[in-house]
Amino acid sequence: MSRETIELVVFRYNPETDCEPAYQRYQIPYHHDWLVLDALNYVKDHLDRSLSYRWSCHMAVCGSCGMMINGEPTLTCKAFVRDYADSIRIEPLANFPVERDLIVNQDDFMSKLASVKPYIIDTDDVPLSEGEELQTPAELAVFDQYTGCINCLLCYSACPQYSLSADFIGPAALTLAHRYNIDSRDDGFRQREERVGSDDGVWQCSFVGACSEVCPKGVDPAAAIQQGKITSAAHYFKKHLMPWSDS
Amino acid sequence: MNTGPLVRQISRRQWWLGASRYRRYMVRELTSLFIGAFAFALIVGLWRLSQGAQAFSAWLDAMHSPAGLAFNGIALAAALYHSVTWFNVAPKAISVRIGTFKLPDSIISGAHYAGWLLVSILVLYLVRV
Amino acid sequence: MSSHKPVFWALFAAGGTLSALLAPVLIFLIGFAVPLNLIDPEALGFARVSGALATISIALTMLVIIVLFLWHAAHRLRVTAHDLGWFPDSVAVVLFYGLAAAGSVASGWLLIGTT
Structure with a gap:
């Protein structure tokens, strides 16, 4: 069965x-x-130059082409048109x-991401001249999977x-907070915990x-959040049941 | 005219009908209604027990009446769904690592299922006459 | 601000694990085993049950089961009330945690009576 044409049903909004x-x-x-991204590019190049969408790398690395394909959050550069019926809805x-x-608009995510300090916070006073802070393969394996996040916002x-809940920090930002919390080089748990x-x-x-389920990189935010x-x-109970402890 | 960014509203009461994963989630959450109701049935049983043999056997009869059996049937189905969904996601909360080796999810789930089977057999064994 | 949800979440998680392990077999045993003639009705009769619950360890086990089942359900229903917009969270807290607390006290009091 060969298909000649397919139909894209595209969400349009011009403010x-x-x-x-x-x-x-x-x-x-x-x-x-x-x-599906190629199909959108065909529309943009040949049918309708006014169609606006983000994309960049075409290889599931930049994280900018996430859209709803038939209601499912998907990277359009990771979804083949052949896997869909003859009409594909894109929102x-x-x-x-x-x-x-x-x-x-990604502003809300960006500010929430920044608020959990997703970077290594190193508070020990070892000077740089002492050399790099080494990490064993086992210490890397603990957080390696969570480094795969490309901030595509599918989650x-x-x-x-x-x-x-408008104020919920959300999956990717909490996952990245966890990723740094469990990094052996990091001392920022208490700063993020607030x-x-x-x-x-x-x-x-x-x-x-x-x-x-929708993460295109196998990061598994749900696991990071449950472990978080x-x-x-544990931090809460230690703080309240053993107030004399240093946490 | 510039209306600015478009905010799409969702229905607070019906959003979960939109996708099968949300429907499964809502069923999973509502299993707790039957776990809680069964706990209250047990409390009523304890109360009837405190009133003597006749009251307690009336409670057992109520549990085994058609209405009681219908409730038990739904509660059992809900409890089984709760168990399966609980054990299936256990590996997300429990991560076991030995060096760079990560214990596969299937082992962690499997251990929970094995424990479930053992505990169930143990309870039946203890209650047998 | 640090949340106090860890307290209720811990009860929810403990109750979730315990009910996942025990709820099906208990519902089957109490709900169906006698009608299906799988066990002697005397196994769940007054004499045997009150005799068993006179033992402190068995009464305590029963208490833990009931209390954790209740708090598991209470916390999940609080979340569902939020998910479906049934009523404000403060109402859900009073209603569901209140029911669980009342049930916990009642079962504790009744089980003291059996021992």
């Missing part, structure tokens, strides 16, 4: 002229080896404000708690698990 979004249909040629990532067409788009262990942090997660809850709870 300068539209009050409401609308869906526009495009007939495009079918190619067995096309990604901007759910749970984010739409700037224009398929482009969402936020899949997370019901992010859509229900945010991570708050009602807006891990405790707003109800373990739907959708984040891990255990760490945070």
Whole structure:
């Protein structure tokens, strides 16, 4: 069975002229080896130059081409048109404000990400002249999987708690907080815990698990957050039951 | 005219109907209703026990009445769904590492299922006459 | 600000694990084993149950089971009330945690009576 053409049903919204979004249909040629991103690029190059969307690397590294394909948060550069029926619905990532067409506003995520200090906080006073801080393969293996995050926001788009609770820090940022907390070179747990262990942090997660199902990089945010809850709870009980301890 | 970024509203009560993973989540969460209700049934049993043999056997009869059996049936289905979903995601919360080796998720889940089986057999063994 | 949810989450998680292990077999045993003629009705009769619950360790086990089942359910239902917008979180806290606390006290009091 060979297909000649397929149809894209694309979410359109122009803040300068539209009050409401609308869906526009495009007939495009079918190619067995096309990604959904290639199909969008065909529309942009040949049919409608006004269509706006983000993309860059075309190889699931930059994390900028995430969209809803038939309602599922997906990297359009990681989804082949051949895996879909003859009509493919493409919408901007759910749970984010739409700037224009398929482009969402990421400001909320960016500020939340910064708030959990996703970088190594090294407070010991070893001078640089003492050389680099070495790490064993076992110490690397502890957090290695979580370094795969490309901030594509698919997990936020899949997370019901992010859509229900405006202040929830959300999967990727909490995962990155955990990634640094468990890094043997890092001493920043307590600085992050104020945010991570708050009602807006891990405790707003109800373990739907959708984040891990849609993650294109196998990062498994749900695992990071559950393990973060255990760490945070241990810290809480130590602080309240053993106030004399140094935590 | 510039209306600015478009904020799409979700339905607070119906969002979970939209995808099968959300429906499964909601069923999983609502199993707790039956865990809690069964605990209250046990409390009623203890209360009837304190009133003597006749009251206690009336409680048992109520548990085995058609309405009681219907409740038990739904509660058992809910409890089984709770057990399966709980053990399946246990590896996310429990990460066991020995050096660079990570214990596979299937081993962690499998250990929970084995424990479930053992505990169930143990309870049946202890209660047998 | 640090959250106090760890307390309730710990009860939820402990109750979730305990109920995952025990709820199916207990519901089967109390709900179906006698009607299906799988055990002697005397196994769950007044004499045997009150005799067993006179033992402190068995009464304590029963208490732990009931209390943790209740707090597991209470915390999950609090989350569901939030998920579905049933009512404000403060109402869910009073209602569900209140029920769990009342049930815990009641079962504790009744089990002191059996021992």
